[in-house]
Amino acid sequence: MVIRGVGLDLGTANTVVYHPKHGVLVDESSVMVVRSGLAGKRLRPIMVGRQARAITGRCPPGLLTMRPLHDGVIVDLEVARAFLAGLPRIGGRHWPKWSAVIGVPAGATALEKRALVEAADEAGLRRVRLVAEPIAGALGCGVNPLDSQAHMVIDIGGGTSEVTAFCFGGILTHRSCRVAGDELTLALYQFLRTEHQLIVGELTAETVKCQLASEQNLSLLAQGLDAATGRPRLVTLGVREVTDALRPTVDTIITTLAGCLEDLPPQAVDDILAEGVWVFGGGSLLRGIDKLLEDAFGFSVRLADRPLTCVAEGAAACLAHPEVLAAFDGQVANLG
Numbered sequence: 387m388v389i390r391g392v393g394l395d396l397g398t399a400n401t402v403v404y405h406p407k408h409g410v411l412v413d414e415s416s417v418m419v420v421r422s423g424l425a426g427k428r429l430r431p432i433m434v435g436r437q438a439r440a441i442t443g444r445c446p447p448g449l450l451t452m453r454p455l456h457d458g459v460i461v462d463l464e465v466a467r468a469f470l471a472g473l474p475r476i477g478g479r480h481w482p483k484w485s486a487v488i489g490v491p492a493g494a495t496a497l498e499k500r501a502l503v504e505a506a507d508e509a510g511l512r513r514v515r516l517v518a519e520p521i522a523g524a525l526g527c528g529v530n531p532l533d534s535q536a537h538m539v540i541d542i543g544g545g546t547s548e549v550t551a552f553c554f555g556g557i558l559t560h561r562s563c564r565v566a567g568d569e570l571t572l573a574l575y576q577f578l579r580t581e582h583q584l585i586v587g588e589l590t591a592e593t594v595k596c597q598l599a600s601e602q603n604l605s606l607l608a609q610g611l612d613a614a615t616g617r618p619r620l621v622t623l624g625v626r627e628v629t630d631a632l633r634p635t636v637d638t639i640i641t642t643l644a645g646c647l648e649d650l651p652p653q654a655v656d657d658i659l660a661e662g663v664w665v666f667g668g669g670s671l672l673r674g675i676d677k678l679l680e681d682a683f684g685f686s687v688r689l690a691d692r693p694l695t696c697v698a699e700g701a702a703a704c705l706a707h708p709e710v711l712a713a714f715d716g717q718v719a720n721l722g
């Protein structure tokens with residue numbers, strides 16, 4: 387069977403486009419730069435993706451950075467359309483008009499889903515279909531969502547965190563919250579400001595947070611402006627104090643997600659105990675979060691092999707498995 391299409395994970399922080407044959411075509415930040423003062427006109431991005439992300443916080447006058455998504459969903463159709471239409475230009479490629487399966491948060495409303503389909507249609511994608519991101523992520527981890535055994539997956543992204551248990555093409559339990567990696571970055575920014583009187587940019591706060599993931603880093607460096615003098619300053623941070631600063635936000639995510647256990651049918655426990663809970667999304671790379679999830683859930687936790695691209699891979703796999711799309715169509719919009 388020849389499959390002409392792509393899987394697309396349009397995330398709050400990153401966008402991944404995956405082709406079943408050619409692999410990852412795009413793995414870029416979900417940011418674009420446009421000229422300011424063009425209100426009412428059709429948006430034409432000057433830069434899209436990583437290049438646009440690099441000038442976040444230092445955008446010269448006359449230019450504006452925009453994100454197509456906030457907390458996992460589209461809030462402005464025109465911004466999302468312009469971003470999607472700009473994607474093929476990355477690396478100077480030209481794509482044929484592909485059909486697409488796009489990941490959407492399991493808790494997205496009908497209105498939010500429609501906005502995504504409209505934006506993708508307008509951006510030139512054909513035959514757009516949606517799949518719940520946890521189901522796509524599970525497929526990307528090699529789990530069959532139509533299996534008669536129960537599975538549980540956790541996705542901690544930039545804007546949303548979700549946990550979903552499913553079995554035999556049906557959702558057993560689902561919880562989500564709009565607190566994820568970006569809130570962790572914000573918590574770190576606030577910690578640096580209040581405890582170290584250091585004002586840093588968003589990119590610096592995120593880099594320091596990501597440095598924590600490497601076990602080799604015994605201390606972390608943050609460069610910014612002294613809040614009192616306004617002069618540049620370098621601060622050395624201990625791993626422990628950064629971990630502690632992020633802990634309340636991590637706890638909020640974990641407590642909300644663990645609430646799904648209330649609805650989990652006891653009969654599903656054996657299956658999940660045997661397999662463990664799959665965890666993916668960039669937030670799952672935060673040091674120690676797997677252990678905290680294990681403590682809260684009581685199940686072992688398995689980090690996906692490719693936590694940042696498995697949702698797009700699974701969405702692409704749906705092109706060859708329309709029965710997955712049919713089984714989960716519209717099931718989860720009103721849950722959690």
Ligand SMILES: Nc1ncnc2c1ncn2[C@@H]1O[C@H](COP(=O)(O)OP(=O)(O)OP(=O)(O)O)[C@@H](O)[C@H]1O
Binds near residue numbers: 595599666
């Ligand atoms: N090594 C790391 N340690 C901690 N956090 C990380 C690491 N790498 C990436 N992240 C965080 O992961 C988040 C992005 O993850 P991901 O790409 O899964 O989100 P997304 O799919 O764009 O968002 P969403 O699914 O919420 O719409 C960002 O907040 C980023 O800072």
Ligand SMILES: [Mg+2]
Binds near residue numbers: 397541543544667
């Ligand atoms: Mg995501």
